[in-house]
Structure formats: C-alpha cells, structure tokens
Amino acid sequence: MKAYRFDSFDSLDELRLRDEPDPRPQRGEVLVRVHAVSLNFRDLAMLRGRYPRPCHPGLIPVSDAAGEVVDVGEGVSSFKVGDRVMGAFHPRWFGGEMPSTIQSDSYGAESDGWLCELKAVSQEAIVRAPDALTYVEASTLPCAGLTAWTALTGPTPIRAGHTVLVQGSGGVSIFALQLARAVGASVIATTSSAAKAEQLKALGASAVVNYAEDPQWGRSVRKLTGGRGVDRVVEVGGPGTIAQSLRAAAVGGEIASIGFLSTENPGIDFFQLKTSGASFRNITVGDRNGLLELGRAVQASRLKPIVDHVFAFEDAKAAFTHLESGSHLGKVVIRCVD
Numbered sequence: 001m002k003a004y005r006f007d008s009f010d011s012l013d014e015l016r017l018r019d020e021p022d023p024r025p026q027r028g029e030v031l032v033r034v035h036a037v038s039l040n041f042r043d044l045a046m047l048r049g050r051y052p053r054p055c056h057p058g059l060i061p062v063s064d065a066a067g068e069v070v071d072v073g074e075g076v077s078s079f080k081v082g083d084r085v086m087g088a089f090h091p092r093w094f095g096g097e098m099p100s101t102i103q104s105d106s107y108g109a110e111s112d113g114w115l116c117e118l119k120a121v122s123q124e125a126i127v128r129a130p131d132a133l134t135y136v137e138a139s140t141l142p143c144a145g146l147t148a149w150t151a152l153t154g155p156t157p158i159r160a161g162h163t164v165l166v167q168g169s170g171g172v173s174i175f176a177l178q179l180a181r182a183v184g185a186s187v188i189a190t191t192s193s194a195a196k197a198e199q200l201k202a203l204g205a206s207a208v209v210n211y212a213e214d215p216q217w218g219r220s221v222r223k224l225t226g227g228r229g230v231d232r233v234v235e236v237g238g239p240g241t242i243a244q245s246l247r248a249a250a251v252g253g254e255i256a257s258i259g260f261l262s263t264e265n266p267g268i269d270f271f272q273l274k275t276s277g278a279s280f281r282n283i284t285v286g287d288r289n290g291l292l293e294l295g296r297a298v299q300a301s302r303l304k305p306i307v308d309h310v311f312a313f314e315d316a317k318a319a320f321t322h323l324e325s326g327s328h329l330g331k332v333v334i335r336c337v338d
C-alpha cells in the first residue's frame with residue numbers, strides 16, 4: 001500500500017509518499033480501505049511547532065478518516081467486510097472520564113494516523129459512517145464534527161432560543177453553526193472576510209461580525225443579542241480571542257474552549273473572567289459515544305458537512321497548503337482511493 005509519513009516536522013517537503021507492506025488485521029482488528037481523510041488545524045500545528053503536545057517524526061499523519069472494511073481479524077463481531085466506517089479521534093476513549101493515557105494514542109503525533117491506503121485498527125476504534133454521507137463527507141466528522149457536537153451538547157445542551165457564537169469559518173466553527181441551527185438556536189459568526197460573511201449568512205448565521213475590522217467584536221456581538229450576551233461561545237481563537245469572548249458571553253453562558261488559532265497571547269485578566277458570569281469548559285474533541293450520537297444526529301437532521309475542496313491522494317501536500325492559506329470555509333479533504 002501507499003502511505004505518507006512526515007520524516008521530520010521541519011517543512012511540508014518532509015511529507016513523503018512510500019510503498020509499504022499491506023497491514024494485516026490481528027485479533028480484534030479490522031482492515032479499512034481508507035477512502036477519504038480530512039485535515040484539521042492540528043495537522044498544520046504539528047508541522048509549524050504549534051502543537052501543544054509532543055510530536056514524534058516518522059509517523060503517518062492525519063486523525064480523521066472514513067473507509068470500507070475489507071478484512072476482519074479473528075474474534076471480530078462488530079463489523080463485517082463491506083461496512084462503511086469512520087475512525088474515532090480518540091481510539092480508546094469510549095465514554096465517561098477522559099483516560100489519562102489519551103495522549104499516547106494521538107494520531108500523527110504519537111501513533112500512525114490515516115493518510116494511507118489501508119489501515120488495520122481495533123474494532124473498538126471505529127464506528128459506522130452515517131448512510132446519508134459519502135466517504136468524503138463522513139471523513140469530516142471524527143474531529144471537527146465531534147468537537148462542535150461536544151461544545152454544543154454538554155453540560156447544558158444548546159436548544160431553540162439559545163444564541164451561539166462561532167469564530168471564523170474553519171471546520172469546527174462551520175459544524176457548530178450547522179448543528180446549532182439544526183436545533184433551532186441562533187448563530188452569530190465572526191470572520192475576517194467579507195465574502196465569507198455572505199456564505200456564513202447563507203448557512204444560517206443571523207449576523208456576522210468582521211473580527212479583523214472590529215477589534216472590539218465581543219462588544220458588537222453582545223449588542224447584537226440586545227445586551228444579554230451569547231449562551232455558548234465556540235472558542236477556537238484561544239489566547240488572542242478569549243477577552244472578546246468573555247465580553248460576548250451571557251451571565252450563565254459558557255465558553256467552550258477549543259482552539260488556539262490566534263498567534264498573540266496577551267494573557268487573561270482574572271477579574272474579567274471572574275465577573276463575566278460565564279463558565280469555562282475545556283474540550284478535547286469527544287469520546288466514541290459522542291461520535292455515535294453525532295452520526296445519529298447527522299442522519300436524522302440530514303446535515304451535510306460543508307466540504308471546501310477535495311484533493312487527490314497524490315496532491316496531499318497541496319491540501320495542507322490550502323488549509324494553511326485560510327481561504328477555505330468548512331473542511332479540506334483528501335480522497336485516498338476512489
């Protein structure tokens with residue numbers, strides 16, 4: 001089979017395509033023919049030295065994939081040849097409290113990921129793909145989709161009448177917009193692009209604020225809610241956006257802390273945090289049970305993931321470059337086999 005590996009994280013040129021022996025499923029494993037993988041900011045962050053956890057070179061990158069089961073090992077009872085599946089982002093977090101060993105499973109950083117043609121994986125580390133989605137679409141659910149799902153469903157699920165703030169037009173934010181709209185919540189979005197503002201409105205955002213032109217966008221968002229603030233902030237900007245997110249959040253609202261897209265880090269004012277009246281929750285994608293729930297929600301609501309561009313397997317480097325350009329809206333996908 002063919003597989004990409006990052007020989008080092010010095011540059012994208014270190015992403016090399018190799019011929020490798022086909023993996024064989026061991027006891028309890030299935031062999032997946034990988035049809036599509038989707039990229040996430042973390043795949044770039046590793047390359048640019050911005051990933052907040054250790055990354056080991058030499059591994060197959062990319063955490064998110066969908067494909068078809070083509071062989072099963074001894075003792076496999078949950079899947080059969082021909083099943084359409086998606087990989088779980090955390091292959092050994094099934095539900096409940098996050099295991100302390102979670103880091104050692106991190107695809108692309110600590111273990112081989114999915115940018116390859118065939119992968120042998122535990123039957124516990126995959127779930128069925130929703131019937132209504134193509135492989136390309138299903139490949140976008142394991143990280144970006146599930147992260148948005150976790151941000152909106154825990155501990156107080158977002159519902160009709162709530163307002164959600166999403167930041168920018170990347171994979172997590174667009175899923176959060178779609179999932180919030182699916183339950184009848186209002187969505188306010190931010191973006192740095194006038195063209196994307198129109199696309200965000202077309203996807204259901206009731207208002208869009210340009211964060212590049214309006215440095216006090218948190219206040220503007222609060223104004224748009226009549227001064228009450230938003231019930232949930234899908235916080236993907238991190239250190240450079242948290243102060244504005246606190247301004248935008250309602251008393252009793254929640255900042256779901258997800259990302260670290262911003263490069264500046266001015267620090268957090270403790271008193272702003274204390275007096276905001278909002279709570280702060282750290283999100284680490286979500287567990288396998290959450291991915292199953294998301295799959296059912298996608299199927300029931302007929303949600304179609306927004307795929308910005310699909311690259312051929314041979315053009316994997318161009319997919320990384322496209323993601324890094326920030327010109328995408330939604331997800332960037334690589335088709336591994338047809």
Ligand SMILES: NC(=O)c1ccc[n+]([C@@H]2O[C@H](COP(=O)([O-])OP(=O)(O)OC[C@H]3O[C@@H](n4cnc5c(N)ncnc54)[C@H](OP(=O)(O)O)[C@@H]3O)[C@@H](O)[C@H]2O)c1
Nearest residue numbers: 041168169170171172191192237259260261262283284285
């Ligand atoms: N903790 C977790 O569980 C978890 C899970 C998934 C992702 N993440 C993190 O969440 C973040 C988003 O991931 P992603 O894969 O969705 O990213 P992505 O698709 O690469 O998002 C890129 C978009 O984000 C927007 N953006 C960039 N800088 C921004 C800023 N300073 N403020 C507001 N928006 C900004 C831009 O939108 P415009 O062009 O519209 O301005 C850009 O196009 C990343 O930091 C990622 O590592 C964390």
